[in-house]
Amino acid sequence: MHLRDVVSSLDVEYFDPPYGEFTIARILKATEGRKTPVFRGVGDGFTGVGNLVDTRAKLFAFLGVSSDEEAYTKLLSAVENPGRAELVSTWRDMYREVDSLRKLPMVRYYEKEATPYITSGVVIGVGPQGVMNASIHRFSPLGDRRAVVRLVPRHLYQIYKTNLRYGRETPIALAWGVHPLVLLAAATSPPYGVFELDVAAKLMGGLKIMAMDNGAVAPFMASVVIEGYLTAELATEGPFVDIVGVYDRVRKQPVVKVERIYVLREEAYVHYLLPAGLEHIMLMGFEKEAKIWKLAKSAVPGVRKVRLTRGGFGWLVAVISLDKSVEGDAKNAILAAFAAHPSLKIAIAVDSDVDPDDPVAVEWAIATRLRADRGLFIIPYVRGSTLDPVALNEEGLTHKIGIDATRPLDADPALFERARIPEDF
Structure with missing residues (x-):
């Protein structure tokens, strides 16, 4: 589903350029818990949106439930008994390719952050025997075709380290601008081997995915898809504000070698997620x-x-x-x-x-x-x-x-x- 269609069901407030360096962050903070801000003209062919699921009411509406207990039960059931995402064969004509990460409308959110970030990117990594994992990771550019991604010691990290032991880079796709229930599924922690996009398929009553050339997949109609590899090279990552509202420590993290950058031809909606926000x-x-x-x-x-x-x-x-x-x-x-x-x-x-x-x-x-x-x-x-x-x-x-x-x-x-x-x- 196009993220634009998701936004149409919400109570939105529109904003227009020009945007100062921290304008989007300030608006996200000012509107959270109330409105869903839509930022027109954040880049060539791009619209930004935020605060998609900043309240329980919004999350419950997407889940089709009316109480905590219903929401808990539906989410845990999807984790324990996932569906199956459906592979589509025709998708490339819907996308255009761009040649640089710097053409994507990333933003900085806080004054001491070193660089613009994608904060709501769902990274799909491929491990041994084709095991796939989808999880949310912050992502920042180092150049036109290089980026650094923060890995925590969970399943994608396990996949990455295992591939390194075998002398292999880890194929990944980063999807930016996806349905909120894809984000919710990617934020879960199922047992290793349970694919979070299959969890999303159960929550949504079906999910289509598209195959990348490197063996990874991405949700169909994701606004931006970055295809590449997690390499053995490390680079400085941070400072960045994490969930507790303080600056996370600077670390050496894996470098992403970017092969292709796909952007929806039909108005790409990218999702700005305010770090430490609701x-x-x-x-x-x-x-x-x-x-x-x-x-x-x-x-x-x-x-x-x-x-x-x-x-x-x-x-x-x-x-x-x-x-x-x-x-x-x-x-x-x-x-x-x-x-x-x-x-x-x-x-x-x-x-x-x-x-x-x-x-x-x-x-x-x-x-x-x-x-x-x-x-x-x-x-x-x-x-x-x-x-x-x-x-x-x-x-x-x-x-x-x-x-x-x-x-x-x-x-x-x-x-x-x-x-x-x-x-x-």
Whole structure:
């Protein structure tokens, strides 16, 4: 599906040139949670768009669901029982080729970023025995036909390192400007060998893909497709703002040798994803929230609601509301959360009368229901998130905190009742 057709279903606000260096970033920030900005004339034949799934309402509309539980169930079911993307044979006439990455309308988002980036590119890599992986990676140009891509130690990294051991470069295709459910699927973490575009096919009721000359594939009608290879060469990558809103450290990362750059002939819509913005948080964290919900609920049937919080950038902090039947239920739910999402740093359990979406209510629960001697515990020296600035090493080694802010069952419930002003009658 053309991204233009996706945008037509949203509440949009249009913008026109000229664009200053950080104009697009400022507009994305100003409109997130409200409007979907459309940036006309960002380049020759290009239109930009952002904030496609910056709210649950937008994501639920694309998924065709009306509640957290429906969304979690549909997403996890697609991961566990993916569909099959359909290969199309005719696509080249729909695309034009450009000869330089610098002709693509990439932008900088924050003042200390070294270079313009593609922040919503889905990279499809090909591993041994034809195993394919699709995941979202930031991508920045080094020249007309060279770029650097940030790899984290997950499946594409595993494919890349395995190919290097055999003396092979890794064939890739980067797709920029795709359906939001392709992005959601690419942000999931299925078992190795499960192809995320097949997950997207299940979510969307079908997905067409096109074969590249190097053996990779890309979603049909992606606005931009960059075909190339991950090489053994490394180059400096960063600084770049990651999910927690601080500048990620500068590293040596793999260089992409670009073979071809395809652009849709019919108005290519490219997707500007604001780093550390609400859309970044939603895409990166939603599947992890679903996994926490599933595992915590299996451990404690009284679990009512789960949130990876906005203050934790949808990644490092979780709040779980529950009705506990025995003491220890809250801690079991917290431990399940850490198991479901290993990058999680802080997990807080609250009673079901506390809304996890309300940070003041969560703080109130901590203030009035936490007894630190029995409700606060630390799990030392465990693998956490590489995005945590105070992690003990680059692998994310850290100490994790569990907070049981539920009322003690042996205490008088009246002591914990929230006072309310009645409606007029």
